[in-house]
Amino acid sequence: xxxxxxxxxxxxxxxxxxxxxxxxxxxxxxxxxxxxxxxxxxxxxxxxxxxxxxxxxxxxxxxxxxxxxxxxxxxxxxxxxxxxxxxxxxxxxxxxxxxxxxxxxxxxxxxxxxxxxxxxxxxxxxxxxxxxxxxxxxxxxxxxxxxxxxxxxxxxxxxxxxxxxxxxxxxxxxxxxxxxxxxxxxxxxxxxxxxxxxxxxxxxxxxxxxxxxxxxxxxxxxxxxxxxxxxxxxxxxxxxxxxxxxxxxxxxxxxxxxxxxxxx
Amino acid sequence: xxxxxxxxxxxxxxxxxxxxxxxxxxxxxxxxxxxxxxxxxxxxxxxxxxxxxxxxxxxxxxxxxxxxxxxxxxxxxxxxxxxxxxxxxxxxxxxxxxxxxxxxxxxxxxxxxxxxxxxxxxxxxxxxxxxxxxxxxxxxxxxxxxxxxxxxxxxxxxxxxxxxxxxxxxxxxxxxxxxxxxxxxxxxxxxxxxxxxxxxxxxxxxxxxxxxxxxxxxxxxxxxxxxxxxxxxxxxxxxxxxxxxxxxxxxxxxxxxxxxxxxx
Numbered sequence: 010x011x012x013x014x015x016x017x018x019x020x021x022x023x024x025x026x027x028x029x030x031x032x033x034x035x036x037x038x039x040x041x042x043x044x045x046x047x048x049x050x051x052x053x054x055x056x057x058x059x060x061x062x063x064x065x066x067x068x069x070x071x072x073x074x075x076x077x078x079x080x081x082x083x084x085x086x087x088x089x090x091x092x093x094x095x096x097x098x099x100x101x102x103x104x105x106x107x108x109x110x111x112x113x114x115x116x117x118x119x120x121x122x123x124x125x126x127x128x129x130x131x132x133x134x135x136x137x138x139x140x141x142x143x144x145x146x147x148x149x150x151x152x153x154x155x156x157x158x159x160x161x162x163x164x165x166x167x168x169x170x171x172x173x174x175x176x177x178x179x180x181x182x183x184x185x186x187x188x189x190x191x192x193x194x195x196x197x198x199x200x201x202x203x204x205x206x207x208x209x210x211x212x213x214x215x216x217x218x219x220x221x222x223x224x225x226x227x228x229x230x231x232x233x234x235x236x237x238x239x240x241x242x243x244x245x246x247x248x249x250x251x252x253x254x255x256x257x258x259x260x261x262x263x264x265x266x267x268x269x270x271x272x273x
Numbered sequence: 274x275x276x277x278x279x280x281x282x283x284x285x286x287x288x289x290x291x292x293x294x295x296x297x298x299x300x301x302x303x304x305x306x307x308x309x310x311x312x313x314x315x316x317x318x319x320x321x322x323x324x325x326x327x328x329x330x331x332x333x334x335x336x337x338x339x340x341x342x343x344x345x346x347x348x349x350x351x352x353x354x355x356x357x358x359x360x361x362x363x364x365x366x367x368x369x370x371x372x373x374x375x376x377x378x379x380x381x382x383x384x385x386x387x388x389x390x391x392x393x394x395x396x397x398x399x400x401x402x403x404x405x406x407x408x409x410x411x412x413x414x415x416x417x418x419x420x421x422x423x424x425x426x427x428x429x430x431x432x433x434x435x436x437x438x439x440x441x442x443x444x445x446x447x448x449x450x451x452x453x454x455x456x457x458x459x460x461x462x463x464x465x466x467x468x469x470x471x472x473x474x475x476x477x478x479x480x481x482x483x484x485x486x487x488x489x490x491x492x493x494x495x496x497x498x499x500x501x502x503x504x505x506x507x508x509x510x511x512x513x514x515x516x517x518x519x520x521x522x523x524x525x526x527x528x529x530x531x532x533x534x535x536x537x
Contacts, residue, residue: 050346054317078351082314086350087342090428090436093373098434104374104412109357111368111421148368151419155411157375164354170362172354 010036010153012190013261014181015092016197016231017042021255023092026196027099029261036153038188039103039160040181043088044231050083061124061133067237068230069122072137072174077164080174081107084162093160103158108165109172111148114141114180116165116173139173141165141180144187178238186245193247194264195235196255201269202232216272218243239272249273274300274417276454277525278445279356280461280495281306285519287356290460291363293525300417302452303367303424304445307352308495314347325388325397331501332494333386336401336438341428344438345371348426357424367422372429373436375412378405378444380429380437403437405429405444408451442502450509457511458528459499460519465533466496480536482507503536513537 013030015021030037051058056079059071070076085107096103108114118139124131152159164172165180184190202224204211216224221243225236239250250272253264263269277294279285294301315322320343323335334340349371360367372378382403388395416423428436429444448454466488468475480488485507489500503514514536517528527533 050318053319054314081354082346082350084350085354086346086348090345090349090371090373093371094430094434094436097373097376097430102375104370106368106370106374107354107357109354109361109369111366112361147419148421151415155415157412166358166361170358172358 010038010188010190011192011194011261012038012040012181012184014178014193014195015039015041016195016255017044017046017088018198018255019045020198021196022257022260023095024099025258025260026255027096027101029259030096030101030158031099032259033261037158038149038153038184038190039092039158040177040184041088041092041160041162042177043084043162046088047079047083051079054079061122061136064123064125064130069138069176070174071133073135074137077137077172077174080164081172085164089160089162096158096160101158102156103160104152105160107162108141108175108180111145112166113145113148113161114165114175115143115145116141116167116175118167118171118173137171137173139165139167139175141175141183144184146187149188176234176238178234179241182238182241182245185242185247189246191248193239193242193250194261195239195250195252196260196264197235197252198256200254201252206232213270214267216270218273221272243272274302274452274454275456275458275525276302276304276445276448278442278457278459279303279305280459280519281308281310281352282462282519283309284462285460286521286524287359288363289522289524290519291360291365293523294360294365294422295363296523297525301422302413302417302448302454303356303422304441304448305352305356305424305426306441307348307426310352311343311347315343318343325386325400328387328389328394333402333440334438335397337399338401341401341436341438344428345436349428353424353426360422360424365422366420367424368416369424371426372405372439372444375409376430377409377412377425378429378439379407379409380405380431380439382431382435382437401435401437403429403431403439405439405447408448410451413452440498440502442498443505446502446505446509449506449511453510455512457503457506457514458525459503459514459516460524460528461499461516462520464518465516470496477534478531480534482537485536507536
């Protein structure tokens with residue numbers, strides 16, 4: 010079983026991904042983002058996207074009720090259904106679910122988030138963010154067993170029924186643990202992890218687990234989150250992860266062949 | 274098994290519905306609309322909602338690509354996940370799906386739609402609209418069998434993988450047929466079908482099937498669609514339908530007790 014994480018960039022080619030999944034003939038689970046569309050639709054609606062930077066340098070989305078509405082619209086609505094329809098077009102029987110559905114991603118809301126603002130540290134209490142603490146394995150098994158491809162995204166849900174924003178990449182890590190997944194492929198808008206983020210020719214071909222911290226330290230933004238997610242996945246027993254280009258033909262096959270970055 | 278259709282008005286109280294489902298202890302399937310939010314978010318995005326009126330007086334949404342994007346955002350994203358989260362809050366293990374998911378609502382796109390514009394009849398070819406032609410019974414049975422409450426909405430999908438807008442009420446009718454459903458409850462923002470749509474005191478308590486055409490003729494807009502959907506459901510073997518107030522406490526129990534309109 011392969012877990013494929015599809016990044017939320019607009020240049021990711023879902024048709025190439027769908028064709029490749031069809032050719033692969035392996036059981037897959039898909040987790041996806043939708044960040045670029047989130048930004049676009051926020052702007053169209055006149056909403057300001059706010060980012061929280063933690064004292065340790067972690068960035069996260071400040072998620073008030075309006076932002077949560079937008080997350081459900083863009084992640085679990087617009088992009089989830091577009092990806093599902095693209096897979097269906099290629100004869101792949103996909104089912105799109107958010108973490109709220111069947112408590113697929115049960116999470117815990119953070120009571121307090123610390124935000125570094127200049128030299129001050131502020132306390133934020135109204136952000137609907139948290140972490141996934143368990144995965145509904147039975148539901149995934151039910152769908153896979155019936156031949157469906159689960160296509161998963163945020164939001165997650167708490168025991169109280171609150172929708173919360175969680176880091177998709179950390180949700181992937183928990184799925185690795187709970188579903189005993191051995192192969193993770195992260196597809197995004199670059200040919201792999203780059204030595205210099207502005208030079209696509211400088212792909213780092215392999216990373217050993219014990220080097221991960223160094224790369225995490227030197228990376229930022231979304232790539233940092235992906236690496237942190239992978240670090241967590243490795244501590245849960247993942248032997249190998251593949252970072253690859255989601256814009257090219259046969260993106261999964263290419264990544265598996267070492268076309269991008271292999272972490273082991 | 275009860276099929277509950279929740280209308281897309283803002284005054285429908287999902288918490289009351291959830292509490293009532295919990296108390297009922299019956300297997301339920303939910304189909305929902307989201308019309309009022311669709312209108313609100315269309316306006317915020319500066320999109321104009323366009324309606325097609327057929328020569329026979331049927332209204333439908335003109336669904337270009339932008340409208341379809343909005344349908345996925347509002348129906349299968351925002352409102353679907355809010356209803357699911359509300360049910361989860363009451364301990365009901367809901368799963369939200371659109372018709373595209375697992376080809377739950379497989380549809381056929383209309384090649385041509387006729388639009389009455391004044392005295393002229395125009396031909397529209399680019400509207401992503403159609404009808405559901407089959408329901409994925411196995412998927413519904415899989416979810417019900419595992420104890421989930423399916424929460425379903427548009428869009429549907431064609432064999433080619435195109436997302437299409439379909440009439441939720443006619444999808445209900447097809448579900449009645451394919452799932453052999455014997456009880457349908459339609460909840461909306463009125464105490465039942467009204468003699469005068471502006472007077473909530475004048476509820477029509479019972480309608481016999483052979484009177485349906487008369488009521489269809491005298492109704493308009495969304496109520497007309499509901500009645501047309503029910504007419505179709507009756508031809509598929511539905512013995513009884515209950516129209517009730519989705520704004521009140523215990524809305525389902527009240528409707529079943531004849532608090533609204535009973536069609537038989």
